[in-house]
Amino acid sequence: MSIKKPVEHIAKATPPSIARRVRGLSDRAIAWLFVGPSIVLLLAVNIFPLIWTINLSFTNFKANRLRDAEYIGLRNYERILTDADTWQSMQATAHFLFWTIFFQVLIGFALAYLINKKFKGNDLWTTIIVLPMMLSPAVVGNFWTFLYQPQIGLFNYVVQFFTGVEASSFSMIGSVTLAPWAIVIVDTWMWTPFVMLICLAGLRSIPDSIYEAAECDRASKWRQFWTLTVPMVLPFLMLAVLFRGIENFKMFDLVVQLTGGGPGSTTLLTSIDLKREAFEKWRTGYASAYAVILFVTVFGLASIYVKALNKVKER
Amino acid sequence: MSGFSVTEPSKRQKWFAGLLVITYAVVTLLPLLWIIATGFKSPADSISYPPKVLFEPTLEGYVNLFSTRTRITPSMRETLVEPTTWYEQIARDSGTVIAGPSRYGQRFLNSVIIGFGSTFLSIFFGTLAAYAFSRFKVPIKEDLLFFILSTRMMPPIAVAIPIFLMFRQLGLNDTQLGMILLYTAVNLSLSVWLLKGFIDEIPLEYEEAALIDGYTRFQAFYKVVLPQAATGIASTAIFCLIFAWNEYAFAVLLTSGTAQTAPPFIPTIIGIGGQDWPAVAAGATIFLIPVMIFTILLRKHLLSGITFGAVRK
Numbered sequence: 063m064s065i066k067k068p069v070e071h072i073a074k075a076t077p078p079s080i081a082r083r084v085r086g087l088s089d090r091a092i093a094w095l096f097v098g099p100s101i102v103l104l105l106a107v108n109i110f111p112l113i114w115t116i117n118l119s120f121t122n123f124k125a126n127r128l129r130d131a132e133y134i135g136l137r138n139y140e141r142i143l144t145d146a147d148t149w150q151s152m153q154a155t156a157h158f159l160f161w162t163i164f165f166q167v168l169i170g171f172a173l174a175y176l177i178n179k180k181f182k183g184n185d186l187w188t189t190i191i192v193l194p195m196m197l198s199p200a201v202v203g204n205f206w207t208f209l210y211q212p213q214i215g216l217f218n219y220v221v222q223f224f225t226g227v228e229a230s231s232f233s234m235i236g237s238v239t240l241a242p243w244a245i246v247i248v249d250t251w252m253w254t255p256f257v258m259l260i261c262l263a264g265l266r267s268i269p270d271s272i273y274e275a276a277e278c279d280r281a282s283k284w285r286q287f288w289t290l291t292v293p294m295v296l297p298f299l300m301l302a303v304l305f306r307g308i309e310n311f312k313m314f315d316l317v318v319q320l321t322g323g324g325p326g327s328t329t330l331l332t333s334i335d336l337k338r339e340a341f342e343k344w345r346t347g348y349a350s351a352y353a354v355i356l357f358v359t360v361f362g363l364a365s366i367y368v369k370a371l372n373k374v375k376e377r
Numbered sequence: 378m379s380g381f382s383v384t385e386p387s388k389r390q391k392w393f394a395g396l397l398v399i400t401y402a403v404v405t406l407l408p409l410l411w412i413i414a415t416g417f418k419s420p421a422d423s424i425s426y427p428p429k430v431l432f433e434p435t436l437e438g439y440v441n442l443f444s445t446r447t448r449i450t451p452s453m454r455e456t457l458v459e460p461t462t463w464y465e466q467i468a469r470d471s472g473t474v475i476a477g478p479s480r481y482g483q484r485f486l487n488s489v490i491i492g493f494g495s496t497f498l499s500i501f502f503g504t505l506a507a508y509a510f511s512r513f514k515v516p517i518k519e520d521l522l523f524f525i526l527s528t529r530m531m532p533p534i535a536v537a538i539p540i541f542l543m544f545r546q547l548g549l550n551d552t553q554l555g556m557i558l559l560y561t562a563v564n565l566s567l568s569v570w571l572l573k574g575f576i577d578e579i580p581l582e583y584e585e586a587a588l589i590d591g592y593t594r595f596q597a598f599y600k601v602v603l604p605q606a607a608t609g610i611a612s613t614a615i616f617c618l619i620f621a622w623n624e625y626a627f628a629v630l631l632t633s634g635t636a637q638t639a640p641p642f643i644p645t646i647i648g649i650g651g652q653d654w655p656a657v658a659a660g661a662t663i664f665l666i667p668v669m670i671f672t673i674l675l676r677k678h679l680l681s682g683i684t685f686g687a688v689r690k
């Protein structure tokens with residue numbers, strides 16, 4: 063790179079005064095120029111709506127009516143928190159959260175552990191396992207309703223093939239007891255790869271020398287696994303749990319396509335409940351309060367969790 | 378490879394691990410293969426019991442996907458002229474005539490426009506912001522970065538209520554522009570975080586050398602930093618694109634007609650007399666295949682990107 067070229071270029075392209083001005087644009091000005099658009103956009107599409115939601119949550123506004131909204135204080139919050147249906151959908155969400163994370167951590171870690179054995183072609187198979195999580199949850203969830211059909215569905219047929227239970231005798235998404243598990247199965251199928259990838263990153267971050275040292279100390283493989291591998295991967299695993307937790311707390315697309323919240327309200331997760339209040343019953347004020355409660359919940363839980371995570375990392 | 382190592386798994390262990398992983402991969406792939414296969418089945422084959430693995434492939438699902446049809450009686454059929462194209466023939470064989478094109482093509486096009494438009498914008502603004510965060514002293518930087526990340530914690534439905542009202546006010550409801558702006562904002566948080574990581578990795582010395590050479594900050598940015606960050610930018614772009622491509626919650630609430638993308642549309646495909654599963658599967662196949670191919674081709678960058686974004690923090 064010659065020194066002359068750019069200088070000449072500027073000299074030719076712009077009059078000296080402007081050139082100096084551009085050149086003289088302070089780093090600070092450039093910084094704001096660069097960060098500005100992003101901040102403005104995020105303010106417009108995220109923060110401004112959030113403030114608006116908080117404001118609406120104190121009103122009885124209905125978006126499909128012209129009537130002006132009235133401020134009704136905390137009545138929306140009171141109603142939501144004393145409503146049995148809200149608690150039921152909270153319970154459905156908790157069930158969904160707990161079991162999806164449980165299975166995804168279990169299977170995801172096991173897969174990562176096996177892939178880390180570096181058998182031939184492991185990266186191609188890893189990619190194939192990852193495929194479900196890259197796809198549209200709504201489109202795939204919709205197709206799973208077809209796989210779950212009692213008579214003709216592939217899922218029921220496979221179950222019959224392996225367990226002998228008659229394929230037409232059960233309906234995964236039509237039965238009150240099975241539907242909560244139907245959504246857990248699809249979510250686990252879709253998102254186990256995510257946990258697996260993060261665990262794999264954790265496993266690969268452990269230096270070989272630690273195992274070599276343990277081997278010198280004659281620690282058994284079993285002991286090495288529990289005293290070295292697991293603690294070293296734990297921060298990664300906890301991070302994966304955090305991400306899956308936040309995502310599944312927000313869960314909407316996959317489940318709305320699979321069960322639509324039914325049968326009854328057995329799979330009515332909070333997001334689906336919220337959507338019904340806001341865009342079907344058009345209780346905008348009420349739904350806004352609901353949204354605020356959900357946001358505070360997820361934010362609060364995530365903050366507590368991050369604190370715990372940092373403690374684990376420090377150890 | 379080197380000789381004996383205590384950490385290298387034995388042959389038997391590798392073989393066993395491989396067997397288990399491949400078994401899982403095959404099982405996990407089954408639903409996806411079933412989607413692709415169903416797209417080539419006739420409606421009767423698609424709902425047969427037991428489920429058919431071997432069948433006579435037909436393009437009926439694809440013809441139904443792209444067309445609207447009306448049913449005709451055999452006596453009416455006598456009076457019609459012979460079909461001139463292969464797709465008219467397929468429709469005729471199933472007792473229908475093609476009335477016109479379906480809306481799938483247009484919905485797919487919306488997905489392409491909104492996906493690429495929002496990806497471009499979120500990468501453009503994201504790169505600028507990431508560069509500034511990486512290289513300059515920005516006041517309250519940590520707070521801003523956390524603020525950017527925290528916008529991802531909100532449930533989409535919660536944000537959708539005021540956005541719906543705001544878009545209605547501005548006339549952005551059910552427009553491509555509205556969806557592009559919305560997805561840009563949603564993707565920005567991801568792109569800023571990922572790109573900041575990539576730009577942090579580029580040694581400062583390159584730019585300093587360029588500045589000493591007489592480059593301005595802007596020139597140093599686009600002549601030195603951008604080429605160095607190209608791989609990172611490309612993989613971030615793919616993440617943004619995949620997000621916008623797959624997004625459903627905002628799309629179903631904020632679009633209903635002209636700007637509707639494919640994900641809310643595909644589940645609504647209904648044939649004559651009940652859900653037309655081959656057509657749904659055909660629509661899903663066309664929609665999902667590009668992402669699958671992308672994932673397999675670009676696996677090196679993508680897989681590290683997923684963990685990168687998560688592990689970095």
